[in-house]
Amino acid sequence: MNSHRKQLVSLAHPVYLSLLASVAAGIINTVWVSRLGGPAVAAVAVATNTENVLLGVALVFASGTTVLVAHARGARDPAALRSAVRGGWALCALVTPVVVASGFLLREPLARLLLGAAGPELPLAVAYFTISLPGIAVFYAQQLVDGILKGTGDTRTPLRLALLANGLILVCDPFLIHLYGVRGAAVSTVLCRVVALGVGLRALRRNALLRTEVAPAESLPAALRRTVTTGLPMSADFTVRQSGTLVLVAIVARLGVPAVAAYAIAYKVLYVATMAFYAVRQAAAIHTSQLRGAGRDERREIGREALLVSGAVGVTAAVLLAGTAPWIMAAFGAGPQVAHEGALFLRCVGPYLLLMACFIALGGVFEGSGGAPALLRVTLLGTTIQLPLAYGLSGLGLPGVCLALALAMGVQCGVVAVLFRRARRQEEVEGAFERVA
Numbered sequence: 515m516n517s518h519r520k521q522l523v524s525l526a527h528p529v530y531l532s533l534l535a536s537v538a539a540g541i542i543n544t545v546w547v548s549r550l551g552g553p554a555v556a557a558v559a560v561a562t563n564t565e566n567v568l569l570g571v572a573l574v575f576a577s578g579t580t581v582l583v584a585h586a587r588g589a590r591d592p593a594a595l596r597s598a599v600r601g602g603w604a605l606c607a608l609v610t611p612v613v614v615a616s617g618f619l620l621r622e623p624l625a626r627l628l629l630g631a632a633g634p635e636l637p638l639a640v641a642y643f644t645i646s647l648p649g650i651a652v653f654y655a656q657q658l659v660d661g662i663l664k665g666t667g668d669t670r671t672p673l674r675l676a677l678l679a680n681g682l683i684l685v686c687d688p689f690l691i692h693l694y695g696v697r698g699a700a701v702s703t704v705l706c707r708v709v710a711l712g713v714g715l716r717a718l719r720r721n722a723l724l725r726t727e728v729a730p731a732e733s734l735p736a737a738l739r740r741t742v743t744t745g746l747p748m749s750a751d752f753t754v755r756q757s758g759t760l761v762l763v764a765i766v767a768r769l770g771v772p773a774v775a776a777y778a779i780a781y782k783v784l785y786v787a788t789m790a791f792y793a794v795r796q797a798a799a800i801h802t803s804q805l806r807g808a809g810r811d812e813r814r815e816i817g818r819e820a821l822l823v824s825g826a827v828g829v830t831a832a833v834l835l836a837g838t839a840p841w842i843m844a845a846f847g848a849g850p851q852v853a854h855e856g857a858l859f860l861r862c863v864g865p866y867l868l869l870m871a872c873f874i875a876l877g878g879v880f881e882g883s884g885g886a887p888a889l890l891r892v893t894l895l896g897t898t899i900q901l902p903l904a905y906g907l908s909g910l911g912l913p914g915v916c917l918a919l920a921l922a923m924g925v926q927c928g929v930v931a932v933l934f935r936r937a938r939r940q941e942e943v944e945g946a947f948e949r950v951a
Contacts, residue, residue: 535676560625578602579601592723603658605741656675659717660672686705791870817875825872831867835864835867866923895929
């Protein structure tokens with residue numbers, strides 16, 4: 515196996531498994547909460563979706579620190595590595611109180627905004643927010659711990675931490691939900707994350723790369739600025755995608771309740787594949803940044819291998835989804851009309867899935883080489899194209915939405931390919947000048 519491909523797979527598969535563990539725990543959490551009735555499910559769903567949006571804020575310091583630590587590791591520069599870690603913790607310390615305090619103080623207006631009209635689910639959502647929003651401090655710290663460890667090349671410890679936290683949640687949920695209802699679900703999540711965070715901090719102290727006592731390479735304000743500059747485009751990219759997904763749901767809603775239900779189920783199924791793409795993306799970002807820190811620009815080779823790995827997953831997922839679509843919908847207990855719509859969507863989504871696999875994987879090379887701002891512009895372009903197309907083609911039903919997704923993603927892939935080749939040619943020209951000099 516190609517050395518780059520082997521490294522990508524080695525880094526990516528623990529990331530993928532940790533993402534799967536989180537999704538599985540979320541599904542089982544919903545199963546337990548559903549015993550409290552529909553309003554409780556709605557309240558928890560709104561609260562957890564809010565956390566997904568707030569994850570975009572965490573990416574500023576978590577993903578930014580990952581790239582900077584990987585670069586310092588490749589350069590074998592312990593002073594730069596210490597600066598990267600300090601910058602990440604400083605930014606986390608600045609951002610977290612603002613998010614927690616504003617979220618907690620505005621928890622009731624936030625719940626009203628997300629739930630619409632007041633109903634029995636409103637006080638339940640507020641009760642959940644009362645515990646979960648302060649718990650964001652733990653969530654953010656854990657994201658940063660994971661980011662630092664990934665930057666050092668250790669993606670297995672974050673997997674173990676995810677399994678620990680989510681395993682504890684599965685054990686604690688039934689007991690705490692039975693005692694405290696919706697609040698119990700929030701308490702369970704926060705307490706179990708506290709345990710995982712404690713173990714994660716201990717893992718940081720034991721990491722050999724992080725134990726070197728050297729003076730930081732730059733001042734704390736400079737390190738903080740570098741973290742913001744590196745992580746902000748990644749955070750913005752995630753936020754744009756999340757926002758586009760929410761608007762797309764509103765567009766699908768024009769097709770009727772069965773189409774919305776089918777789309778919601780099918781999109782959850784797609785997570786099994788798309789999380790693999792994002793795992794390859796993280797691996798490509800870490801590997802690219804590390805090699806650039808070591809003075810080796812191998813973006814072309816890493817990009818090719820990332821495309822092969824992620825593309826193979828995309829093709830496999832598209833074929834499996836097309837062949838098993840009716841059984842997948844039946845497993846979710848969908849009614850006949852919803853099952854028909856969902857199976858149709860899963861059979862039509864293959865081209866989009868393959869294009870997405872290529873775009874997401876290649877995006878990791880951009881992030882690891884400092885090209886995240888360019889990637890953000892491509893994402894903005896794709897979203898700008900996708901939403902009007904989806905609106906216009908929604909008259910064809912869910913197949914029209916699939917076509918819009920594929921066309922918009924095709925444009926993004928084309929633009930990224932052009933940018934990638936242009937950046938590579940520029941590096942070759944600069945390298946030739948350096949050799950002549």
